[in-house]
Amino acid sequence: MTDLPLSGIRVADFTRVLTGPFATMLLGDLGADVIKIEPPGGDDTRGWGPPFQVGEGGRESSYFLSVNRNKRSVILDLKTGEGLEAARRIVAGSDLLVENFRPGTLERLGLSWDELHVRHPRLIYATITGFGLSGPYRDRAGYDVVAQGMGGMMSYNGDIGGPPLRVGVAVADVFSGALITQAILAALYRREQTGMGTRVDVNLLESVIALGSSQVGRYLATGEVPVPVGNDHRSIVPYGTVRCGDGYVNIAVGNDTLWQRFCGALNLTALGTDPRFVTNEGRVNHRAELDMLMLGALAAFTRQEMMDRLDEAGVPCGPVNDLAEVFADPHVQARGVAVTVPHPTLGETTVTAPPWRFGGEPLPVRRAPPTPGQHTAEVLAALRHTGAADADLKSLDCAQPEPEQPGQGVQGTGRE
CATH class of the missing domain: 3.30.1540.10 (formyl-coa transferase, domain 3)
Structure with a gap:
């Protein structure tokens, strides 16, 4: 499929770990050019393992590979003038900025919504936090297991009479990533009508509460506190x-x-x-x-x-099914859920395919999950070519690049 829904949209991706990278991966799947801005050591999840997939050129974390397809990686130190200036110029040429730092982090770096909205009024600024941009918990770090517990989900998940149980996948992170993607798409539509960007934000705690759906609705309607019922349904039998x-x-x-x-x-x-x-x-x-x-x-x-x-x-x-049975299922195979793509250090790697179809056609995996800084030289060269810091960077090359050596470009820490 050549005419992807978000072709021509550029994303300055300041996210790391899971919820933000999941969201920007979805945007990349839909055709956006996602520039993943990483500190010199890379996204934390590059070191999360085992398991790692090993190839002749090195090894990659399976966790990182699972949520970073269809992106380009740039290594920048946001605590140096050179790195911060490069980041600002990437933002200047982007339609979207997506970040999941603690509240106040990007403000201290001069990349706040208020400042950027004045300079780039069409920019859409998407923020993912643990607890929102206001309230007593504003400055607390947010993690999936914390949100599942504080949002009530663990209290009604698990076996009858058993202890609180976390859902086996990071549903707070993944659902928050899906919700912020929905908000971003709505903001893009609104920008088509008004010509102006806006700020959207989602937090893990409220996402978990929203995900509670019927359990939360039951409590609000009756005051009855749900308890675990295992795999059964409270209102339907069997x-x-x-x-x-x-x-x-x-x-x-x-x-x-x-x-x-x-x-x-x-x-x-x-x-x-x-x-x-x-x-x-x-x-x-x-x-x-x-x-x-x-x-x-x-x-x-x-x-x-x-x-x-x-x-x-x-x-x-x-x-x-266990996962071996899932991927052996003839229906799953016929749908092409697993896709093998070339990778610069592994030779090739297998990832899940984008979950949508448009006009009956699957969306492609255009880029394997990148190595650290794989596209730094490419992106910075394009920035130098454009000239002024606030220039329109839409000329920044979006073509599939040749593999580069990991870690090229500006170095440093760039993390809170």
């Missing part, structure tokens, strides 16, 4: 994970018609006519009795047998 003879299957019996189909498919006719279980309300109220009655009957089926029967009956279901 809905969740059931155990069969050789594994686990997820089922979603979302109404009474599906309940009758479920019972017919799995030879549970007596349960389908039992007055306690005919309606969903009854099944919710008699959840424990129903679970005990189904336990032995479901164990008689293999996982594949159960799914075949439920599929034929039109009951939503699916296996509980």
Whole structure:
């Protein structure tokens, strides 16, 4: 696909670790030219491992590789005049600035929203924090596990009667990254109407609360504090994970018609006519009795047998896969979810593909996750070519570059 939705949009990416890089990766997937500005040691996640992927030219953190496709990397020391001036000139030629430093960090470097908006009124300035730009927790560092706990999610996640449990992926980070991407796209649309940029911000705590969705809504409506119920659903039965003879299957019996189909498919006719279980309300109220009655009957089926029967009956279901099973799944393979791309130090690496399709076509992985400073010389040469610090840098080369040696360009620390 050559005509990508965000072609011609440039992003000055001051983010690191997960939530910001996830957001800028999505923007890069959509066609934006993302210039990832890193300190000399690189993004923290370059050292997060094992596991590392090893090639003839070095090794790369699998964590870093997972959220940094479709970007260019520039090494700058924002605490030196030379590095800061280069950063300002990159910003001057960008449509978006995205950052996830602690509040006040970029202000101290002269890269605040107030200053930049005066000089570059079309610039969209996106900020991701732990707790927002105001309030008592404004200056606290934000991390996913902290946000999951403070936002209530860990209190209703986990097994019945068990301790608080963090969701197994960094949902506060990833959801915040998705939300800031939505806000950025809305700001780009607004700029088309008004000609002016704006500031958008998202924080991890409120993202977790928003992600709580029905659990939060239930509490606000009733005052009832949710508690963990494992893989079950509080308001629908059966809905969740059931155990069969050789594994686990997820089922979603979302109404009474599906309940009758479920019972017919799995030879549970007596349960389908039992007055306690005919309606969903009854099944919710008699959840424990129903679970005990189904336990032995479901164990008689293999996982594949159960799914075949439920599929034929039109009951939503699916296996509980490990990741090896996920990527061996013929549907996942047919959809091209994993993509192998050339890499300057690894030879090649496999990453997940962008999750959208436009006009039925998948979006390409145009660039492998970059090595540290891979594009520093390229970007700085273009900056020197443009002349004045506030020049329009849209002439900055966006073509796929030749691989360069890591670490070229301005050096330093550049981190709080």
